[in-house]
Amino acid sequence: MKKHGILNRELAGRFAKLGHTDKIVVADCGLPIPDGVPCIDLSYKLGEPSFRTILNVVLDDLVVERAVLADEIKTNNAELWSNLTETLPNISYVSHEEFKRMTEQAKFIIRTGETTPYANVILQCGVIF
Numbered sequence: 657m658k659k660h661g662i663l664n665r666e667l668a669g670r671f672a673k674l675g676h677t678d679k680i681v682v683a684d685c686g687l688p689i690p691d692g693v694p695c696i697d698l699s700y701k702l703g704e705p706s707f708r709t710i711l712n713v714v715l716d717d718l719v720v721e722r723a724v725l726a727d728e729i730k731t732n733n734a735e736l737w738s739n740l741t742e743t744l745p746n747i748s749y750v751s752h753e754e755f756k757r758m759t760e761q762a763k764f765i766i767r768t769g770e771t772t773p774y775a776n777v778i779l780q781c782g783v784i785f
Contacts, residue, residue, distance in 0.1 A: 661716070661717050662713065662717050664696070664698070666696050667696055667766070670694075670696070670763070670764055671717055671718060673763075674718070674763065674781050675781065676781060676782065676783045677780060677781065678763050678780070678781045679758075679761055679762045679763065679778055679779065679780050679781070680714075680718075680762055680763055680764055680765070680766065680778075680779050680781075681759050681762045681764075681765040681766065681776065681777065681778050681779070682707065682710055682711050682714055682765075682766045682768065682776070682777050682779065683707075683759075683765050683766065683767050683768065683770075683775075683776045684707055684767075684768060684770035684771065684772065684773075684774075684775040684776055685699050685702070685767060685768065685769050685770060685771060686771075687756070687759070687765070687767070687776050688756060689759075689765055689767070690756075690759055690760040692760075693759065693760060693762055693764065693765055694763075694764040694765070695764065695765045695766075695767055696764060696765070696766050696767065697767045698710060698766060698767060698768055698769070699767055699768055699769035700769060701769055702769055702771050703769050703770065703771050704769040705768050705769055706768060706769070706770055707736070707768045707770035707772070707775040707776075708736070708739065709768075710766060710768045711743075711777065712743075714766070714779070715743065718779065718781060719781060719782040719783060719784050720744070720745060720779045720780065720781065720782055721745060721746060721780055721781065721782030721783075722745065722746045722747075722748070722779075722780040722782075723740075723744040723745065723746065723747045723748075723777050723778065723779055723780070724747070724748050724749070724750060724755065724758060724777065724778040724780075725737070725740065725744075725747055725748075725749055725750075725755075725774070725776070725777055726749070726750065726751065726752040726755040726774045726776060727749040727750065727751055727752070728751070728752050728773070728774050729773075729774035729775075730749075732773040732774050733772050733773050733774050733775060736772060736774075736775055740777070744777065744779075752774065755776065755778070758778055759778065762778065
């Protein structure tokens with residue numbers, strides 16, 4: 657049994673298959689999941705697990721070179737936005753509608769129990785060298 661890192665066997669297996677420029681999404685519980693995009697649903701009640709908790713674990717395990725946020729987070733979830741600007745590399749912004757379209761290109765979506773608005777991020781994988 658693994659001792660460190662992601663213990664969820666589905667997540668650990670999917671992380672191992674990611675390559676440079678692949679994209680994944682960490683999402684709140686309200687983000688629509690596009691048909692055909694696998695969803696790893698970690699939610700077990702409203703608010704749990706939180707977006708920040710899962711994002712921090714993901715960032716500990718993956719090399720991330722870029723991030724995409726919905727522009728609406730700036731005014732509708734300023735506290736989270738402020739935290740993300742200190743945590744994520746190379747952030748770009750798109751409308752929430754464009755963000756939802758972009759999720760169709762993700763390898764998979766990790767659904768959290770988060771209930772605050774626009775708590776969603778697209779992460780683009782980098783390389784370790």
